[in-house]
Structures are given as C-alpha cells and as structure tokens.
Amino acid sequence: MSAALSLVDVRKNFGETQIIRGVNLEIPMGQRHAIIGPNGAGKTTLFNLISGRFPLTSGSILLNGERIDRLAPHEINRRGLSRSFQITSIFPKMTVFENIRCGLLWSRGYRYSFWHLLGRQKALNEESEQLLEQLNLQQRRDLTAGLLSYAEQRALEIGITIAGGANVILLDEPTAGMSHSETEYAVNLIRSVSEGKTLLMVEHDMSVVFGLADAVSVVVYGEVIASGPPETIRGNKAVQEAYLGTEAA
Numbered sequence: 460m461s462a463a464l465s466l467v468d469v470r471k472n473f474g475e476t477q478i479i480r481g482v483n484l485e486i487p488m489g490q491r492h493a494i495i496g497p498n499g500a501g502k503t504t505l506f507n508l509i510s511g512r513f514p515l516t517s518g519s520i521l522l523n524g525e526r527i528d529r530l531a532p533h534e535i536n537r538r539g540l541s542r543s544f545q546i547t548s549i550f551p552k553m554t555v556f557e558n559i560r561c562g563l564l565w566s567r568g569y570r571y572s573f574w575h576l577l578g579r580q581k582a583l584n585e586e587s588e589q590l591l592e593q594l595n596l597q598q599r600r601d602l603t604a605g606l607l608s609y610a611e612q613r614a615l616e617i618g619i620t621i622a623g624g625a626n627v628i629l630l631d632e633p634t635a636g637m638s639h640s641e642t643e644y645a646v647n648l649i650r651s652v653s654e655g656k657t658l659l660m661v662e663h664d665m666s667v668v669f670g671l672a673d674a675v676s677v678v679v680y681g682e683v684i685a686s687g688p689p690e691t692i693r694g695n696k697a698v699q700e701a702y703l704g705t706e707a708a
C-alpha cells in the first residue's frame with residue numbers, strides 16, 4: 460500500500476526547546492489513524508506542521524508522495540489535505556444548507572469564477588442535499604447553523620471538511636466536549652463520511668480511538684513511542700506506563 464502521508468524525521472523547536480523530536484510516520488491510503496498521547500506531548504504541533512501552519516525545523520512531510528513541508532496552508536489544502544479544528548468554524552448566521560453549499564463551493568475552487576458557478580448551480584445543490592442527508596441534518600436544513608446543538612455544529616463542520624474532496628483529513632479532537640450519545644453519533648458520522656479517505660485524528664477519548672482507528676500512534680514528549688493496530692497498542696507495556704494507565708486494562 461502506498462503512503463498517503465509520510466513524516467520523515469520531523470523536528471520542531473520553539474526557541475531552544477525541542478518540541479517534536481524526530482517523528483517518523485507512514486499513513487497508508489484509506490487508513491484511519493489516531494494519534495494519542497498525554498497533554499503537551501506535541502500532537503497539535505504535529506498537526507500544525509502537517510497542515511503548513513508552522514515551518515519545520517528539519518525533516519520532510521510528503522502528501523501522496525510529494526513534499527508539502529514548504530508550502531502554505533492553502534496550497535497544501537489544494538493538494539488534497541483538509542483540516543478540521545477543535546473549535547467550530549462554520550458560519551453561525553447562515554443556514555445549515557447554505558453552510559454546506561458554501562463549504563462545497565470553497566473546496567471545489569469555484570470562488571473565483573462567477574460564470575463557472577452559475578453553470579454548476581444544479582449539481583452543487585444536488586451534492587449539498589446529499590451531504591445534508593448523509594449528515595442526518597435534513598430536519599435542520601433551513602435552521603441558522605448557530606442554533607444547532609454543539610454536537611450538530613461539529614457534525615456539520617466535520618462533514619463539510621470530509622466531503623470537501625480532500626483525500627487526507629486531519630481531525631483535531633472531533634468528539635471533544637460531547638456527551639456519550641453525541642460521541643456515538645459523531646463516531647458513526649465520521650465512519651460513514653470518511654469511507655475510502657485517509658484520516659489522521661488526535662483524540663483523547665479511548666472508546667473513540669479504539670472504535671474508529673485502524674492504527675494508533677502514541678506520542679510522548681515529542682516522539683512516537685509506539686505505532687500499530689489498536690489491540691497491539693492497548694497491550695504495549697511502555698504505552699500503558701507512559702500514557703494509557705489503568706484505562707488500557
């Protein structure tokens with residue numbers, strides 16, 4: 460299987476402090492991969508490096524075999540990598556349907572061409588209706604997005620991110636702040652809308668990690684200390700000691 464995303468000896472210093480200390484990761488196409496680790500381990504920093512928000516100190520990052528580590532975030536996005544943030548980034552005053560349409564429009568790159576846009580209205584509307592259904596938000600179609608519940612807002616944002624056409628998706632704590640039932644809804648949603656895509660997520664909730672991920676990497680103090688299938692990680696002594704604690708039992 461060829462790698463959708465590769466990190467080769469990635470390092471990041473903030474001033475004198477080494478935060479990411481030689482991370483190597485190979486995410487095969489179509490894999491759902493979770494990054495776990497204690498607070499401050501460097502997980503979000505890794506996402507910031509992959510998505511182009513921070514420059515690397517050294518090392519390289521490849522998306523579908525091509526280097527992306529010197530590109531700007533929007534260029535990386537254009538090459539097929541999309542990131543969803545911890546904080547919702549939908550437009551609260553637009554309706555749910557308008558948000559979906561806007562997200563699809565943006566991701567398809569029609570924002571510069573009014574004429575192109577006119578010709579594509581019908582297809583775009585159909586695609587938006589399909590996504591609305593897939594997200595199970597038909598009942599909320601004409602509601603202002605700011606009035607959705609927190610879980611629904613996150614679902615909308617994740618749905619737009621994943622459906623945006625990118626084939627590699629980064630999700631930063633997709634179920635943070637959700638109740639048990641909302642988490643279940645989000646996991647099912649992520650599973651269905653990410654079918655066939657490559658997913659890299661930072662997640663603290665172990666039930667989500669072990670329920671959704673095909674592979675798990677454990678980051679401790681800026682290094683990957685273990686990487687493999689969830690069952691192997693769960694049984695790894697070093698991981699249990701460093702991070703999982705009694706949760707692994």
Ligand SMILES: Nc1ncnc2c1ncn2[C@@H]1O[C@H](COP(=O)(O)OP(=O)(O)OP(=O)(O)O)[C@@H](O)[C@H]1O
Nearest residue numbers: 473474478496497498499500501502503504505661
């Ligand atoms: N822009 C920055 N400048 C300086 N230090 C930073 C910066 N961003 C992150 N750090 C430091 O890097 C370390 C790793 O932070 P990071 O947010 O990547 O950890 P994390 O694993 O995502 O933690 P959490 O699980 O709490 O979100 C922390 O010590 C943090 O203070």
